[in-house]
Amino acid sequence: xxxxxxxxxxxxxxxxxxxxxxxxxxxxxxxxxxxxxxxxxxxxxxxxxxxxxxxxxxxxxxxxxxxxxxxxxxxxxxxxxxxxxxxxxxxxxxxxxxxxxxxxxxxxxxxxxxxxxxxxxxxxxxxxxxxxxxxxxxxxxxxxxxxxxxxxxxxxxxxxxxx
Numbered sequence: 001x002x003x004x005x006x007x008x009x010x011x012x013x014x015x016x017x018x019x020x021x022x023x024x025x026x027x028x029x030x031x032x033x034x035x036x037x038x039x040x041x042x043x044x045x046x047x048x049x050x051x052x053x054x055x056x057x058x059x060x061x062x063x064x065x066x067x068x069x070x071x072x073x074x075x076x077x078x079x080x081x082x083x084x085x086x087x088x089x090x091x092x093x094x095x096x097x098x099x100x101x102x103x104x105x106x107x108x109x110x111x112x113x114x115x116x117x118x119x120x121x122x123x124x125x126x127x128x129x130x131x132x133x134x135x136x137x138x139x140x141x142x143x144x145x146x147x148x149x150x151x152x153x154x155x156x157x158x159x160x161x162x163x
Contacts, residue, residue: 009044009051019058030059033069037076046077074128082117082124084162087141090127093134098150102138103127105152109159123162 011019019036023029036058040051047055047070049063056066070076088094088103103114110118110125117124133139136148147158 009040009048009054011039011043015039015043023059030061033059033061033066034073037066037070041076046080048078074126077124080117080121082122084123084143085126085141086123087126087128087131089129089131089133089137089139089141091130091134094131094138097137099138101152102140102150102155105155106159109156123159 018039019032022032022035022039026032033055036055037047040055041047044051049067052066052070053063055061056063059066070078086106088099088106090099090103106125107113110116110123112118112123112125114125114127128141131139131141131146133146133148136146138150139146139148140150141147142158142162147154
């Protein structure tokens with residue numbers, strides 16, 4: 001809530017109906033917290049402290065509990081993200097096969113550090129623990145698509161497709 005006590009983030013009537021539907025799927029409605037947080041991120045663009053407080057109220061949870069969930073999972077963004085999210089795997093296999101070279105190339109091309117978003121809001125760059133595709137190492141996820149066997153040249157082609 002803001003200093004005046006008004007919530008600046010709220011679901012639409014349809015979104016609230018979806019929250020209630022999700023909560024009804026489980027014997028304990030708290031089990032629906034993750035899908036509702038994904039719904040909130042889709043609706044609000046990211047999970048702000050206000051969105052955490054709002055979600056907590058929907059589940060009769062403390063805002064601290066929701067904050068712990070949001071900060072634990074890497075799929076929730078606490079700041080606005082780019083239209084495209086690029087996640088580079090840095091786990092052992094990808095690391096040994098050139099992930100650092102790929103990440104360095106992406107940082108230079110995009111002009112942002114890991115965790116940053118390009119000034120035009122186009123791309124957010126992440127480095128993640130594992131994307132479970134060692135056979136494609138080094139690899140990255142671009143939005144919902146996996147790209148592997150990366151070289152700087154292949155990365156450049158992928159970036160050109162995003163523009």
